[in-house]
Amino acid sequence: MSQLDVAVGYATSRKGVPASASFRRWVEAALKGARRCKASEVAIRIVDADEGRALNLQYRGRDYATNVLSFPADLPPGLNLPLIGDLVICAPVVAREAAEQGKKPADHWAHMTIHGTLHLLGYDHIEESDAEAMEGLEARVLAGLGISDPYLA
Secondary structure, eight states: OOOEEEEEEESSOOTTOOOHHHHHHHHHHHHHHTTOOSOEEEEEEEEOHHHHHHHHHHHHOOOSOOSEEEEEOOOOTTOOOOEEEEEEEEHHHHHHHHHHHTOOHHHHHHHHHHHHHHHHTTOOOSSHHHHHHHHHHHHHHHHHTTOOOTTOO
16 A cells, blocks of 8 residues: 555543554555555544534534544645545544444444545445445455454344
8 A cells, every 4th residue: 555644633531542553554444445545644533522513513514423524635626635534533422332332442443433434535325325335345344354344233
């Protein structure tokens, strides 16, 4: 893979939050799974529930904290930078979901990071066929990391 730069900022307690090296490994796995070979930069901000809720309300009109928000880079034409975008991951939501779903916390962090990274690359799950493709890719990338398919009942 070409050069990858993942900057992780912690705007909340780091307790229970993976190290930046883990986020880099997960972003790299998502990029490889999506066959992106170009140099890439991703910024990840780990937030608390208040910031997660405020951002979700501001950008999506939804008044609750969500697990991951993806902000693809919107670069002007002709500006060729490796930035693909920013992820905001809400630590308490990821921790709560992992507990509710009986998943290892690190596995759920990996899933949310991969899911968000795929959104940065243009994948979405609005249409059922797109959701199936995205979820299948997520499952394959996670399997490559030794993590079970999060979509199995």
